[in-house]
Amino acid sequence: xxxxxxxxILLAVTLAGCAQQQQPxxxxxxxxxxNDPYRNPDLQVEEWTSRFEVESxxxxxxxxxxxxxxxxxxxxxxxDIGAGTGLFTRPLAERVGPDGTVYAVDIVPxxxxxxxxxxxxxxxxxxxxxxxLEDSVELPDDSVDLAFICDVYHHFEYPDASLxxxxxxxxxxxxxxxxxxxxxxxVSREWLLNHVRAGKEVFTAEIEAAGFELxxxxxxxxxxxxxxxxxxx
Numbered sequence: 045x046x047x048x049x050x051x052x053i054l055l056a057v058t059l060a061g062c063a064q065q066q067q068p069x070x071x072x073x074x075x076x077x078x079n080d081p082y083r084n085p086d087l088q089v090e091e092w093t094s095r096f097e098v099e100s101x102x103x104x105x106x107x108x109x110x111x112x113x114x115x116x117x118x119x120x121x122x123x124d125i126g127a128g129t130g131l132f133t134r135p136l137a138e139r140v141g142p143d144g145t146v147y148a149v150d151i152v153p154x155x156x157x158x159x160x161x162x163x164x165x166x167x168x169x170x171x172x173x174x175x176x177l178e179d180s181v182e183l184p185d186d187s188v189d190l191a192f193i194c195d196v197y198h199h200f201e202y203p204d205a206s207l208x209x210x211x212x213x214x215x216x217x218x219x220x221x222x223x224x225x226x227x228x229x230x231v232s233r234e235w236l237l238n239h240v241r242a243g244k245e246v247f248t249a250e251i252e253a254a255g256f257e258l259x260x261x262x263x264x265x266x267x268x269x270x271x272x273x274x275x276x277x
Contacts, residue, residue: 071179073201075241079178082152089158093129103195103223104131106266111135113264113272114192114221121145123188123213125181126196128152130159136192137168147188149174149181179205183213190214194223195270197247198240207254211277220256220275222247223267236269244271251275 099105116139124133127148137146148159156173163171176182179202200206227243256275264272
């Protein structure tokens with residue numbers, strides 16, 4: 045005989061499940077001070093542009109191959125997380141076209157102003173700048189098809205909280221692409237070992253714990269010191 049569950053019980057179970065899902069993620073700093081240079085009120089965008097947009101930087105030299113690996117299509121909504129000086133914002137905007145959207149997301153107000161000025165000068169109306177928080181990407185729920193994090197994940201001071209906000213922002217079945225430094229003791233250079241808090245396995249585990257599934261490690265021409273991982277929500 046088919047049994048009927050009383051409505052009151054169903055409602056209680058549903059509300060309990062919703063409350064559990066909505067519990068805030070604990071805000072824990074994994075590397076205090078990692079973003080101090082970006083909090084400098086006297087930050088000079090030109091100085092950081094000369095650091096980020098230079099051929100000696102691997103991801104800059106390989107930028108065309110990286111964008112190609114994202115498999116973008118016209119009309120897509122993409123989040124450039126930690127957009128910095130906007131190295132990838134323009135090529136992403138050109139790929140998704142005028143019917144798409146690129147959210148350029150960063151914690152640095154001067155970077156956001158710089159990207160906005162660049163986009164306006166180039167007539168890229170599909171670029172939307174977002175000043176985010178240290179523990180939240182500040183994007184609407186279910187607003188992006190693909191989130192792109194290039195040499196920025198190791199700067200997530202509160203990765204659990206930031207990833208939770210990112211998980212909410214990515215649409216069901218959407219994609220997260222992470223490029224970051226290989227950190228191998230005894231192999232990686234000293235600066236990298238001191239600057240990047242953990243290696244690929246640790247970062248992958250953190251991202252999977254946030255509700256993402258690792259789909260593949262993408263081989264990108266020109267990347268030797270960096271790896272590229274594709275995840276699915």
